[in-house]
Amino acid sequence: MCFLERGYHQTGVRDIAARAGVSLGNLYNHFSGKHDVLVKFAMLERQEMEPFLKILSAHSPAPKVLEKFIGAYAKYLAVPENVILTLEVSSEAVRQPDIAQLFIENRAELTNSLSTLLQRGTDVGDFRKLPDPTQAAQMILDVLEGSAYHSVLSEVPMRKFAGSVKDFILSSVLPR
Amino acid sequence: MCFLERGYHQTGVRDIAARAGVSLGNLYNHFSGKHDVLVKFAMLERQEMEPFLKILSAHSPAPKVLEKFIGAYAKYLAVPENVILTLEVSSEAVRQPDIAQLFIENRAELTNSLSTLLQRGTDVGDFRKLPDPTQAAQMILDVLEGSAYHSVLSEVPMRKFAGSVKDFILSSVLPR
DNA sequence: ATACTATGAACGATCGTTCGTTCAATATTG
DNA sequence: CAATATTGAACGAACGATCGTTCATAGTAT
Numbered sequence A, B: 001m002c003f004l005e006r007g008y009h010q011t012g013v014r015d016i017a018a019r020a021g022v023s024l025g026n027l028y029n030h031f032s033g034k035h036d037v038l039v040k041f042a043m044l045e046r047q048e049m050e051p052f053l054k055i056l057s058a059h060s061p062a063p064k065v066l067e068k069f070i071g072a073y074a075k076y077l078a079v080p081e082n083v084i085l086t087l088e089v090s091s092e093a094v095r096q097p098d099i100a101q102l103f104i105e106n107r108a109e110l111t112n113s114l115s116t117l118l119q120r121g122t123d124v125g126d127f128r129k130l131p132d133p134t135q136a137a138q139m140i141l142d143v144l145e146g147s148a149y150h151s152v153l154s155e156v157p158m159r160k161f162a163g164s165v166k167d168f169i170l171s172s173v174l175p176r
Numbered sequence C: 001a002t003a004c005t006a007t008g009a010a011c012g013a014t015c016g017t018t019c020g021t022t023c024a025a026t027a028t029t030g
Numbered sequence D: 001c002a003a004t005a006t007t008g009a010a011c012g013a014a015c016g017a018t019c020g021t022t023c024a025t026a027g028t029a030t
Helices: A013-020 A024-030 A034-048 A050-056 A062-077 A080-093 A097-123 A133-154 A159-173 B013-020 B024-030 B034-048 B050-056 B062-077 B080-093 B097-123 B133-154 B159-173
Strands: none
Touching (some): A013 A024, A013 A034, A034 A097, A050 A062, A062 A080, A062 A133, A080 A133, A097 A133, A133 B159, B013 B024, B013 B034, B034 B097, B050 B097, B062 B097, B062 B133, B062 B159, B133 B159
């Protein structure tokens, strides 16, 4: 997809059609307009989160699950296309309410699962008592995605960050 | 500035000129083109970081300094314009190398100062031993900026997040 | 008179979208 | 079964709008 190479606003509808292998006119038979293409794409992102939801719902010890999730999500974010597409959607979300809602909904699935895991860990004493597990879940994702962004920008492979990311996140939730 | 309202690519040169109170043609006497306007703007962001550098270089106990920095930076990020402009520059940086370099340089000033503070805290036992203080500094900023972004998107005031953000960050660096 | 800045009309390019047309597949006839 | 009618996907030329940029002209201060 060419949103990745040129960005949403830089990409013409002709580019999209050509890349998709359909004609300009035909694209409008499948999508109601350029905006709709972005919406459908944001929807696709939701499916990509499914493997992570599965990981998070495992019944293993919470710290083990968290560690596995961090590894898997970091691996997903090691692919620059995934990072750039997320950034693209994020920056559109600021100004387009329907994109914002999609983004928030997608995000909520992940944070809810992660938050539940954190809560479960706290209950059995594996994690410290968090003032707001949902917030903590958000911030864990932010750390991962932020690192992925810096990885793309500075052209340092995400793998180089993996260690300190895992260390940072675990330290913030493990009991003192 | 109208980059904030409509985004860089959505904003026409005519909008920029009108908002700046100069004529279309005259704008080209001050900037070499639209891209140059963005570059100059990214440069302005650097100055805005100065107060935070000052805070970080204070000689008080490291945890106190860190806490003060978090509060100040969170307050800065409580202004949506600041968040949106940062996001705007971030998403341009992915595809425009000169913006990327500016962004990285601006960022480096902050992370270096913060990293030095973390190191200082570790040396006197106020902070735990961090595997990579620079990385940790990056992630601390990511947590703050990520929360600010969610605050803008979900229209929840940043202030509501301040508590758990501070808790999260401190927990990740304080000794266990 | 000279050297500047300021102006907005004009330019070519490209934007997102529309629309008339083609055409192969399907349904309906006789 | 053959002939005809109907459908809807595919196409790309064309449209009006807007894009970033240029430039001839007008204004201003020295």
